[in-house]
Amino acid sequence: MENSKHIVVVGAGFGGLRTVQKLCKDPVEITLVDRTNHHLFQPLLYQVATSALAPGDIAMPARGIFKRNKNVHVRMGEVVDVDKEAKQIHMENGQPIPYDYLILAPGSRHSYFGNxxxxxxxxxxxxxxxxxxxxxxxxxxxxxxxxxxxxxxxxxxxxxxxxxxxxxxxxxxxxxxxxxxxxxxxxxxxxxxxxxxxxxxxxxxxxxxxxxxxxxxxxxxxxxxxxxxxxxxxxxxxxxxxxxxxxxxxxxxxxxxxxxxxxxxxxxxxxxxxxxxxxxxxxxxxxxxxGNAASPLLRTLDVPLEKDGRLRVDADLSVPGHPEIFVIGDAARQMNPDGIETPAIAPGAIQHGDHVARVIRADMAGKQRPEFAYFDKGSMATIGRARAIAQIRDWKFSGFFAWILWSVVHVFFLIGFRNRFRVMAEWFWFYLTFRGGSRLITRKRMDYEPALQDQE
Ligand SMILES: Cc1cc2nc3c(=O)[nH]c(=O)nc-3n(C[C@H](O)[C@H](O)[C@H](O)COP(=O)(O)OP(=O)(O)OC[C@H]3O[C@@H](n4cnc5c(N)ncnc54)[C@H](O)[C@@H]3O)c2cc1C
Structure with missing residues (x-):
């Protein structure tokens, strides 16, 4: 493996994880870096926030996902800088990591519009x-x-x-x-x-x-x-x-x-x-x-960014002028020739991950790079128990059937059999009883509210 390419992927979210999953059986060395130690299924975060699910139901340690892939090395840490000239990334603590290809999939944070x-x-x-x-x-x-x-x-x-x-x-x-x-x-x-x-x-x-x-x-x-x-x-x-x-x-x-x-x-x-x-x-x-704003990590690339901090990528998803660096997922702004943009949703990031793997394989085979085109598979949103809406091309529907479809799709895309099983069991229980599984307060103390102390 001495001459194999070293691919560094920043972010174990939907885009980064998919890239590594697609390339991990190829003759390459991959380093996956994330500030957390897990892949998080963000679409179900609101259920943790509302006590319906426990954190472990929607997250999976990255090391566990790639434990059988000896060419995948997982590093936990905050990436603070990209040195394009030296082709290496810098972490908050630790040695710089050199790369042949760099895939940046750091997602976005909420934006308070300057407040x-x-x-x-x-x-x-x-x-x-x-x-x-x-x-x-x-x-x-x-x-x-x-x-x-x-x-x-x-x-x-x-x-x-x-x-x-x-x-x-x-x-x-x-x-x-x-x-x-x-x-x-x-x-x-x-x-x-x-x-x-x-x-x-x-x-x-x-x-x-x-x-x-x-x-x-x-x-x-x-x-x-x-x-x-x-x-x-x-x-x-x-x-x-x-x-x-x-x-x-x-x-x-x-x-x-x-x-x-x-x-x-x-x-x-x-x-x-x-x-x-x-x-x-x-x-x-x-x-x-x-509101959303792309990860501030992109600023260290020192290239022009959109108003919301995203980077407008070339047709192959690479950074203009840097064919060895790709930006994917929520952090990227990509537009199809027909004007359709990749939306900031999980399928967009997953399709980007698939594409970057194709581009790197094309490079290694000495072939021309393919261009990316976003394929809209439709979208769904849930409103509550047994209520959802779905829009799949010209097909629009709502209610119980949309909610079933929403549930099936979300369980299908969760990582890990145990998580799928637990989430289905929790939902079934909640559907029957309205009792969520994780109504725990572990970090806050009651006496921080002065008005309440006065009463005691
Ligand atoms: C609450 C919520 C609900 C959503 N619901 C849906 C939905 O129902 N359907 C849908 O399709 N999409 C949904 N989305 C959007 C979807 O989750 C995102 O589009 C998708 O996660 C983007 O993938 P990504 O790989 O670009 O980034 P992310 O999945 O956000 O992953 C980014 C990763 O990068 C890591 N990272 C960031 N900066 C650094 C750094 N400097 N150093 C090291 N690591 C770093 C983060 O820790 C994270 O693991 C939802 C998002 C949220 C927040």
């Missing part, structure tokens, strides 16, 4: 650690509601605001509604369902706006039936320890019972007439699912 201070009060959902943070915030809210005798104050703890009406926001809002009205009602003596508010805030005129209008309207109706208030055309203007401030047209306020509302006519301040209002919602639980 990074909001993150402390409104965590996003990308990693297992994020999911556990959100899980504990939700469970702690119920614990606080249970101990709060004053209904005025208790309302704050029974108010949940999810920002962003994309698939993640919709899934979170729907599941919080389900567990609040079913599971938590049984677990907590004093939780008052009349006080419960679950609010989904969307900046555009409809949620799930990459789907057909009929499907997104159906999803909004389903959410509303489940008790979620959907605020459309609504922009968050501040998030702090007390709650969230939202600018919204009066006609888009779902009704006049939004928690702790405090209206201020915006335009009055500058003497204009407008129906735009600012609503302040008192809550300790805000979850952010509104």
């Amino acid at each position: 990074d201070s909001w993150e402390e009060f409104a965590p996003g959902l990308k990693t297992l650690s994020d999911a556990l943070e959100i899980r504990e915030r939700i469970l702690m809210s119920f614990e606080k509601a249970e101990r709060e005798p004053d209904p005025e104050k208790r309302k704050r703890h029974e108010t949940f605001v999810v920002v962003g009406g994309g698939p993640t926001g919709v899934e979170l809002a729907g599941t919080i509604a389900e567990i609040s009205t079913k599971t938590m009602r049984e677990d907590y003596e004093h939780v008052d369902l009349d006080l419960l508010e679950i609010i989904l805030v969307e900046g555009q005129s409809r949620i799930l706006n990459t789907y057909d209008k009929t499907l997104s309207e159906k999803a909004a109706r389903d959410l509303e039936k489940m008790g979620v208030k959907v605020m459309r055309n609504s922009m968050v203007t501040d998030v702090n320890e007390r709650g969230v401030r939202i600018k919204v047209r009066e006609s888009d306020i779902p009704d006049d019972t939004i928690a702790g509302q405090e209206f201020r006519v915006d335009a009055a301040a500058n003497g204009q007439s407008s129906d735009t209002k600012e609503v302040f919602i008192e809550t300790g639980t805000v979850i952010w699912g509104a």
Whole structure:
């Protein structure tokens, strides 16, 4: 193997993992580097955040996945720099790793559109650690509601605001509604369902706006039936320890019972007439699912990036001017000749991984590199138990059948037989009983809320 090519892959997510899976039987040496020690199935993260699944159900150690492939070397660590001239990557700690080919699949993080201070009060959902943070915030809210005798104050703890009406926001809002009205009602003596508010805030005129209008309207109706208030055309203007401030047209306020509302006519301040209002919602639980920005690692390549930090790749997915470096998955911006872009979803990253393996094989065989074309297999989003929407080319459907299809596809793409089996068993149990498997608080302490200490 002395003369074999050394391929370094950064990121054990969908794109990086797929590249290694495709090349691991070829005569190459591969080093897979990730800041975590696992591959994470992000599409089911919201179920960890809402206590339905345990972290181990949706993650698999990278070393375990490649334990039989002696030419695959797994390294855990943060990659901080790419030296294109010396053809090596630098880790936060440890020796530089040289490469013949470098595949960057570092994914993305949430973006607060320049308001990074909001993150402390409104965590996003990308990693297992994020999911556990959100899980504990939700469970702690119920614990606080249970101990709060004053209904005025208790309302704050029974108010949940999810920002962003994309698939993640919709899934979170729907599941919080389900567990609040079913599971938590049984677990907590004093939780008052009349006080419960679950609010989904969307900046555009409809949620799930990459789907057909009929499907997104159906999803909004389903959410509303489940008790979620959907605020459309609504922009968050501040998030702090007390709650969230939202600018919204009066006609888009779902009704006049939004928690702790405090209206201020915006335009009055500058003497204009407008129906735009600012609503302040008192809550300790805000979850952010509104924006994405590509991994900052791409900046170290020192090449022009798009506004959202993604790198616009060449037709073979390589970095312009550097045929030995590829950027794939959520971090890449790729456009087919017909103008169709690879969306930032798992099938996009997987198709990129497949393609990079084809390109490297073509190079090794002395053949011309193939060009990438994204193939749209359709998309699905779930809204709650037995409710989902699906759009597969011109075929659009919703309800129970869409939910079954969503469940089958998600279980199929999970890594590891044990995970598939456990997730199916948990879902079956939840379907029958509404009781999620992992309602644990392990990191937070009750006494961090000063108001609660005062009562003791
Ligand atoms: C909550 C949520 C729900 C989603 N739901 C769906 C869905 O239902 N269907 C769907 O198709 N898609 C869904 N997606 C999108 C999908 O998960 C992503 O498109 C996909 O994960 C992108 O794959 P990737 O390989 O580009 O990046 P990722 O899967 O994000 O992997 C990136 C990897 O790189 C590692 N990494 C990052 N930076 C560094 C560094 N500097 N050094 C070392 N390691 C690093 C990270 O630890 C991570 O393991 C969802 C995403 C989220 C967050």
